[in-house]
Amino acid sequence: MSSRQLRKLQKQRELAGNTDAAPAAEASSSEDDSPGPVPAAKPRVSLFAALGGDGDENGDDDDEPEEEPQPDSEPTEQQASQSAIKTSKKKKKKKKKAAKAKAQVEAAAENDDEDEIDKAILELKLAAPRADASTGQAQPEPQQRINELLSINTHHLRAINEMRQLFGREVIESAAAEEQREASNTRQRRGGQQNVDLETFLRGPPGMKKLPEVSLRRNVFIQGREHWPRATAGGLTMEVLEKRADGTTEYAYVHDNRYDAVQTFFFSCVQMGDPMRIVHLLAQVPYHVSTLLQVSAVAKQDQNMALSAELCERALFTFGRVATTAFRQDLERGKARLDFRRPENRQLWLAGYHYLRSLIRKGTYRTALEWAKLLFSFDHKDPYAMRHFLHFLAIRAYEGQWLVDFIEELERTSDNRDTAYLRQSLVLAKLQLKDTEGAKAELRAGIQRLPWLYCALYQELNLDAPPSIWGVSADTDARSFWTKLYVYQTKDLWNNTATLSLLQQVAKSLDKVETAQLPASDAPPDLGATRLAYLEGQTSIIAAAPREYLDMQPNYEFDPLPPPEEDNIFTGDGCRMPWRDRNSSTRAMDNQMEAQLRALIERQQARLQAGRANNNGQGGGAGLAGIPPDDEENAELDMLDMDDPELRQDLEEHARRANAPGIVQTLMRMLRGDGAPEEEYAHEGEHEPAEYAYHDDSDETPGEGPPGAWPS
Incomplete structure (x- = not known):
């Protein structure tokens, strides 16, 4: 009930009280002066009827009639009664007309106020759809529909979830326990050997520090594995570049100076054509994406498909651990975008593609479908032709x-x-x-x-x-x-x-x-x-x-x-290395890179020698790498094993044969059929x-x- 109606009701109550009091006073005075017939009691006014505004249509009065005062010369009883009745009817008509007019005025005023309020509410309701309509124009319906179709359920990005659904949780857990026991037995058998296989070497010695449990499980892409080494992403970060009018957001992976230096050294190792150099590098920078993907290819050539897939998982895990919360939310809605022209972003497509192939080999097609949707959603130009998957x-x-x-x-x-x-x-x-x-x-x-x-x-x-x-x-x-x-x-x-x-x-x-x-x-x-x-x-x-x-x-x-x-969109020298022209104008940059590498060699010489002395008595992973395991989270770059005469000779040879193609280009020409x-x-x-x-x-x-x- 509005405040105006409450005020109206209060006035009517006061008016009803006054009209009740007047007849009572007149009746008492008449009883004292002269006895006479007691007038019939009038029915009490219903307060609920007052809410109707105009009273009862049957002629019931809202107020008590006021009786005329007794004159000095009393008329007869019948005349007095008729006179009182006439007077009462006239007053009732006047009162009724006045009350009705007053109620109409108040109702009109109230209706005007309510009309104003209704108009305001209607304007507000109309304003909201116009805002939505403008948003709808900024994001056309086809774009919104394709985003819905490419929305990602992160539950389906985990192959373990599909495998549990296919084979049951108990079977998967028992298989994982059996695999862990076999790996432990293998490490014990090879504990005294100096030469170990690639998988054992990359796992590192037993007892080394592991990543926190939260980091392993709360990754948007991959659930980490317990035996992965404890280290940082090495300078890989994510940035927001642009929030677009169509509701999508462009993100980008970025390399800082530390990561860019490792990228430069990695490219030099690729040019040398020695896979073991890259394996050694991965032991020191276990979350460098390009190195992970290159060693994954080495494991594939060694017919170790499980290790190859695991290294792709670790690369995706690295991308996921630096992703922001906003990126995850846009990812689930199909609105996260990455620019394929950035070399840092392209590594995600390549890692996702190789992981997708491993999922198909295992028969986890629902997970593979979700990954194909994910890679397509990043760039609708489809640089990896995911539509054909x-x-x-x-x-x-x-x-x-x-x-x-x-x-x-x-x-x-x-x-x-x-x-x-x-x-x-x-x-x-x-x-x-x-x-x-x-x-x-x-x-x-x-x-x-x-x-x-x-x-x-x-x-x-x-x-x-x-x-x-x-x-x-x-x-x-x-x-x-x-x-x-x-x-x-x-x-x-x-x-x-x-x-x-x-x-x-x-x-x-x-x-x-x-x-x-x-x-x-x-x-x-x-x-x-x-x-x-x-x-x-x-x-x-x-x-x-x-x-x-x-x-x-x-x-x-x-x-x-x-x-x-x-x-391409380059943000660092490490990603630009493959495009550098081998001519006299860039030879100075090669010499500068070689000088930086030599400075790193001299700076780490004493530390590496001490590390080797401490590692002589260890079996585990010392035979393949000849380097101590890294237990520090931020020592990826500082522990590069460059105190090696053979490595120095390779670097000098690389600077001299700058125009000669590396082994990778030679293999590519063989595949293309040149010659x-x-x-x-x-x-x-x-x-x-x-x-x-x-x-x-x-x-x-x-x-x-x-x-x-x-x-x-």
């Missing part, structure tokens, strides 16, 4: 509806013409969703649009091509590239009873496809797709990739096929098995169940 991983992870939404949104927001190939996986997605009619429609349109793709798919599945597409093959390098890439990734997904039956049914029902009415060629692969093919290592796919991208220099394993130098016949390059490894398989060539029988199901 997302389509088949979504089928493997039984995320068919997500794939349908993603492909449709990708076609609206992207100008990549290769989405026509990705769209063929919607046939598999709709079969998973029990939408057989939708799958038939997609398959019919796909065969008519890409007949060469389905002809190649028939060949890979050991089926006879139907007349509608028989003899149609990819007639350009672009079509050959996209066809080989798609078939390589999805062959096993099509090899099941339901899909093969639908494929043969629809293909046989179509007339001969008229290829003359189709586009002359498809869009050539961009640099991102070429980078993906290069990393996959399938020579049959690389042979169809654009040569101008494959011949780009520099091209190192720690930064494959980077953008041209003018497109080898083109025919040999085109067919070399055509049928060799991939390092990790999307399909099992030994099982030629179609699988049961929907696409993406585990083999029985």
